[in-house]
Amino acid sequence: MKTYISAFLMLFLMAFSVHAQIDRSKQPQPGPAPKIDLKSPQEFTLKNGMKVLVVENHKLPRVSFSLTIDNKPETEGTKAGVSSLVGGMMGNGTTSISKEKFNEEIDFLGARLNFSSSGAYASALSQYADRILELMADATMHPLLVEDEFNKERDRLIEGLKSQEKSVEAVAGRVGNALSYGVKHPYGEFTTIETVNNIKFEDISAFYEESFNPNNAYLVVVGDVNFKKIKSQIEKRFGNWKKAVDVQSTVPNAIPNVQYTQINFVDMPNAVQSNILLTNNVNLKMNDPDYHAVLIANKILGGGFSSYLNMNLREKHAYTYGARSGVDADKYVGRFTASTAVRNMVTDSAVVQTLKEVNRIKSEPVSAEDLRNAKAKYVGDFVLALESPQTVARYALNIKLNNLPSDFYETFLQKINAVTAEDVTRVANTYFKPENARIVVVGKGSEVLENLEKTGIPILYFDAFANPVEKPKFSKPIPDGVTASTVIDAYFNAVGGKEKAKAVKSIWTTANVTIEDAPFSPIGEMKTMIPNKTSLEMSIEGMGVIMKQKFNGTTGYTEQQGVKRDLTEEQINDQKASHTIFPELYFEPSTLSLESMISINGSDAYKIKVSENGKDSFRYYDAKSGYLVRVEKTTEVQGQTFTTVEDFGNYSPVKDMMYPYSISVSTGPQVVKMNVTNHRVNEGVTEADFN
């Protein structure tokens, strides 16, 4: 019997000491969903119209008071900045308490009290609740607005504006708002040193008188208070705030979205990253039936780490620390944005990939998994937010500010869960409008513009204050003595000399080819023979040759997936006129001109224009190494022009000459990369290869 018991005990103990009871290869499943308990605040309205919401929460001995005055947004025009000056001046004394005493007392209580142009926020330990409320009310109704303080605040605002002058982020925000909404809209206008200098002291009291009234005011109290007691205190402190005559004003319309996708470029020479912001205005309010579906669509596109944008730009391409999108639902005008900050070199690619992802959510149905995950995230965020007593108050206030149905938050999760994949596609097409979007790019023009132009998206230029400007010029000064012919000479010196180049009759190149977003990686075989014969074959293991392109000196064709097309007469003439091996050997000096010095991938390069047969092409030679690093050609096919850019790098020797081992060819957004495994010079190539 005894042994039984101890064996039983042993088993029992083992169950708790052996860890292998769990299967860690499987993700644990959630337990039953926790109950959500959404409380409502207690409310009352003062005679003067101020509405008060109170959330009692006694967990910690503290309290906060938040005053929101829901005035319609207004433009300040030539005096932009007056509202922020008023916000800065308020909360610094009252007509009966000096500034020094006032600020000292707030600090002495260990409390906080801050004003903005449309409200105030105070927090304190609950033992000081009534006093901080009294100070807040006094500062709201009887602020100390004096000229000396006005001058100080104005100087500080100007200095603050100066301190932001070189901030790429600040400029991007300002220009983005201004271009999207228009500078005549309250959301688009901005403060400058000039507008601040236009503001007079009288403007301050005028703004205060007009804005700080109880008519549209909401006071939200959260914390360790007793409703009855705080109600009577609020009535006492704010009861004699005088109601004003209601001013009827209308909010101007935002400017319409643009007719076509365009890049709006702002040059900031100090930028080491480009700020990219795709923006279009939308008509979306929180009480629209589409609202919940838009939230889900945005969550999937760019609302979190696992979103389309972030997974592409950060996790797949490592262009950025983060990429996000957002939709502002707003009573007056809403806005859709997709934004990121990327290193200079990949600015163009990031623009292309951003567009691609926005278009993807419009054209491809979202997966069941993405949809489920987005909903789960909303449910989770909703639950997590309930930890803070401020949440209940914020919800109640939102209902009032946005004219929402009273059960908006009670039904919120239900509506989120009802969103379908079709809803997502539909609202993505209604609200995400890349075809009518501006892509505001703020960055270092000398390093990013060349590539941005290659995206084929029209570019308009603006200064840091959203004024249209001419395209900036970025050419660096060309050093003395450098001419087109010295650049070509340097090139030959670098690759091994003219005489050796002349001895090259054929080249046979094998390369591993990668095509962006293609699921396969073909092998490329390229052969050329003087003067102009070319052959290109791409093959995939198991599938054989999938693509051919041949020219034998007189005729040629392309063949793709069994379809053969002869070269047109124009293409034949072009091919005939060109030289495929060291064309530099054949350039007439009169056809070459040294255009400029620009930066390619961080190194200076000379740009040489070659004008042959009535066509211009551009060749770039590295200023230091002498190597050819880029060739740019424009061709016209059926009325559309395509610019093809070939980049060369990683030069290594073959038979005493230097050849590039990495080649990348891009046409618009399409990029084909070739990693050369072998260059064979003067061997293995016959005339038959070109038929």
Add this chain to the structure above:
Amino acid sequence: MKKCLFSLASLLLFGVFANAQQVEFEEFDLDNGLHVILHQDNTAPVVITSVMYDVGGKDFEPNRTGFAHFFEHLLFEGTENIARGEWFNVVSSNGGSNNANTSLDRTYYYEIFPSNNLELGLWMESERLMHPIINQIGVDTQNEVVKEEKRLRYDNAPYGGFLGAIGENLFKVHPYKEKNIGEMEDLDAATLEEFQAYFKKYYVPNNAVLVVAGDIDKAKTKKMVKDYFGAIPRGADVVRNFPKETPITETIKAKAYDNNIQIPAVIAAYRTPSFKERESYVLDMISSYLSGGKSSVLYKKLVDEKKMALQAQAINLGQMDYSVFAILALPLGDVSLDSLLNEMDEEIAKLQTELISERDYQKLKNQFENRYVNSNSSVAGIAENLATNYLLKGDVNLINTEIEIYRSITREEIRDVAKKYLSPNQRLELEYLPKKDDQ
């Protein structure tokens, strides 16, 4: 009887006070050395699982800076049971939030979930410690992301080079001289094997603390913690032997340049004791005295009355081995950096010779009471405080008793500490200047 009543009443009062403040917690160690702290609070259906590792920017091999921060990226790449790129999906598809951060002293990871996903949080953190995938793809991807982070936060951000410039001038031999994010050349040169070795050295259960806080059942949580973390093998103890700095006896003058600013700044920075030391608490109070609120000495004088500065700020940046006490100001208009420095010195000299007023002393105490109440207002805040107090300060219960330290600091101590640590010959004077195009 009367006396009894009185003491009962005071007990009651004390009880009310303590209830509002006291953070209850329970601690235990697993056999593998993992320290575990549980804090139960069932008022909201929220739970946080967090792990703090005793590894930070100061821990690196020669010419391999930035490893700790790099790991904060790398350890989201995936584990044996969480596929690459899935980490964030797992969290968000279960309604959670997560993040991580690194300082020179420690690395901190956490997930916050609705409380029905406690087990998921424990699983994820145990996966991260037990068998993360550290491979070349992950290293290459995160290398680029970290570079973007550096451009975003440091190279393209106004005043983004502040801390780096202070660190490299204030420390000569201690690894605090390096930037937390590290040198990009170091990260570029690092091999996969070096990353794997770093993991093996620092990411061991005996070098970490796990905190589970929020809507939990303690008994069930304990069992789950043992199930998920128990099988992770203990590692070698981490031994550090950082060189000690010799005290600064002569003012260090330095300049740093920033491409993204128009307005210069002047910084006086002092090397001060570890945040474990009582003197560091005193310096916290001194920084509040100088710049906490509009009635503080520096704000009132430099920003408000004399209109010399756009901003003036004192900070006590608490760290494990040495803290940094810094006062910085941005001039308004043509005010010279030297004159700002002189004004700062005048206030510090007063602190060193006179006692602050009784009223200011009471004000400081009230400010710290307020700060204390707010510091434990969310389970996330409580979890981080518990982890920090255990791992870096050596006393978990500081979460309840730290306020006592502030309450006990006297005016005389404030004067003495200012005198001991804040003299001009003990500091770095850094001019942080706009970079001209030709620089």
